[in-house]
Amino acid sequence: LFSSAPVGGRHLPLVVRVCSSFTFRRGRASDELTAVEMGACPNRMLLAAALALARTSIASSTPDTTNTSGTTLLPTDPRITYTGRVDRTNPALAQLAWVMTGAACTFEATRPGATVSAYFVSPKDGARLRVMIDGVFFAFCDVAPEPDQDGQGAPTPVLYGLGSVRTSGNHTLEFFKVTEDNTQKKSKGVLGFGGFAILIGGTFGPAPPTATRRLEFIGDSDTAGWCADGHPGGGDKPDTVQDGFETWAMQLARNCSAEVMVEAVSGYGVMPATPAIQSVLDFTLGFDTDGPKWNHSAWVPDAVVILIGPNDEMRTRPGQHARARRGGSHFVEDYLQLLTQVAKGYAGVPVPPKIVHVCGGSLNGLDPCSDIQKANERFNKLGLGMTGYYTTIDPGDPKTPHWSAINGCRPGTTDHCKGMSKYNGCDGHYNSVGHGVLAGDIIPQFKHIMGW
Numbered sequence: 001l002f003s004s005a006p007v008g009g010r011h012l013p014l015v016v017r018v019c020s021s022f023t024f025r026r027g028r029a030s031d032e033l034t035a036v037e038m039g040a041c042p043n044r045m046l047l048a049a050a051l052a053l054a055r056t057s058i059a060s061s062t063p064d065t066t067n068t069s070g071t072t073l074l075p076t077d078p079r080i081t082y083t084g085r086v087d088r089t090n091p092a093l094a095q096l097a098w099v100m101t102g103a104a105c106t107f108e109a110t111r112p113g114a115t116v117s118a119y120f121v122s123p124k125d126g127a128r129l130r131v132m133i134d135g136v137f138f139a140f141c142d143v144a145p146e147p148d149q150d151g152q153g154a155p156t157p158v159l160y161g162l163g164s165v166r167t168s169g170n171h172t173l174e175f176f177k178v179t180e181d182n183t184q185k186k187s188k189g190v191l192g193f194g195g196f197a198i199l200i201g202g203t204f205g206p207a208p209p210t211a212t213r214r215l216e217f218i219g220d221s222d223t224a225g226w227c228a229d230g231h232p233g234g235g236d237k238p239d240t241v242q243d244g245f246e247t248w249a250m251q252l253a254r255n256c257s258a259e260v261m262v263e264a265v266s267g268y269g270v271m272p273a274t275p276a277i278q279s280v281l282d283f284t285l286g287f288d289t290d291g292p293k294w295n296h297s298a299w300v301p302d303a304v305v306i307l308i309g310p311n312d313e314m315r316t317r318p319g320q321h322a323r324a325r326r327g328g329s330h331f332v333e334d335y336l337q338l339l340t341q342v343a344k345g346y347a348g349v350p351v352p353p354k355i356v357h358v359c360g361g362s363l364n365g366l367d368p369c370s371d372i373q374k375a376n377e378r379f380n381k382l383g384l385g386m387t388g389y390y391t392t393i394d395p396g397d398p399k400t401p402h403w404s405a406i407n408g409c410r411p412g413t414t415d416h417c418k419g420m421s422k423y424n425g426c427d428g429h430y431n432s433v434g435h436g437v438l439a440g441d442i443i444p445q446f447k448h449i450m451g452w
Helices: 044-059 248-255 329-345 369-380 401-406 432-450
Strands: 015-018 022-026 033-037 081-083 094-096 101-109 115-121 127-133 136-143 158-164 169-177 191-197 202-204 213-219 258-264 303-307 354-359 388-392
Touching: 081 169, 081 258, 094 101, 101 115, 101 191, 127 158, 136 158, 158 169, 213 248, 248 258, 248 303, 248 432, 303 432, 329 369, 354 369, 354 432, 369 388, 388 432, 401 432
Parallel strands: 015 158, 213 258, 213 303, 303 354, 354 388
Antiparallel strands: 015 022, 022 033, 081 101, 094 191, 101 169, 101 202, 115 158, 115 191, 127 136, 127 169
């Protein structure tokens, strides 16, 4: 198989992946098609479509790389709708790094089994993509780290079968990168997207509509979806258990029918020693600080929603997040610096977004609450054109029963919290149910603030 879009003026060999468990490669000196990975595919129609796709691609010579018809969507095609911060400087390869970035398209299936594929250049650590068809979860697509295949060190595009449909008609497919940049090493953590393709069974339609409401989220592991698909005592491999789609933030956004943009880094806070998210916050691709800065005027949210700070005030935490207790006045100053950085980014926009603080994160999530309120009070006195608001889990209840329950604490207290309850994934973080409890408490307060 060869790329239908040229890379460096030539068509490179491709890997075709379907359902994350089928891989087909074409040998360099032979036309033999060999299945090098076999497993149980959750959708037999998708497998059949992939086999037909492979036969069609081998039977035909090099595809038409100038094709902008219904069967190919290049990254710059206006029929693609993007989510989150995406660098489209290179017309042949859009770049994504932040969690919950993604792309969507519509298509008309002319027969059952029509399959939408996409071209990806993997980041060093791979990526986990959640594929949705018509708003319903279809499958995860695991973009595995790939070695250099051409001997020249250049990345080779990989064609992944994302999803197929059982019925003819009009459909919408979207994918979300539900893992963050876990390499944190400049461009090595960037996912390249080379566009969509339908090689059999359909044509692409107009761009999917976007929501009128917009929400930006800034946070740590609770917003990045760390361990959301894990279980207590289980492993925490990101490409297996991280899922930014299941977080309190995304549940809030879906409840409000809002488009999202997320900047979240697990283990980060606002203090330099934690380290601070401020150092990567203004960049389109996060840790790729050699890349472009984000243009805040290009996408203005209705609110910037922030849940961050527990890592700064953590007493101890096992594993990679272990740190000594900090916080207090230094935390207030650094949190205030984050708020002024956000305000600076949106200075001059016609309608500045509101800032909404959320308290209720996992593990020691209540520790920074009083300091966040202090920072917010100071921010609101600066006259920077934006106003901050405070929300919390268990509003009005001093014993915080919801937070205690979802952190596996001793009943009726916020002590002896083991993070091993039915509300937890791995590493003491929330699973989708735990995130839902937090979101359920925050949503009414948030809608009241927003007038929604």
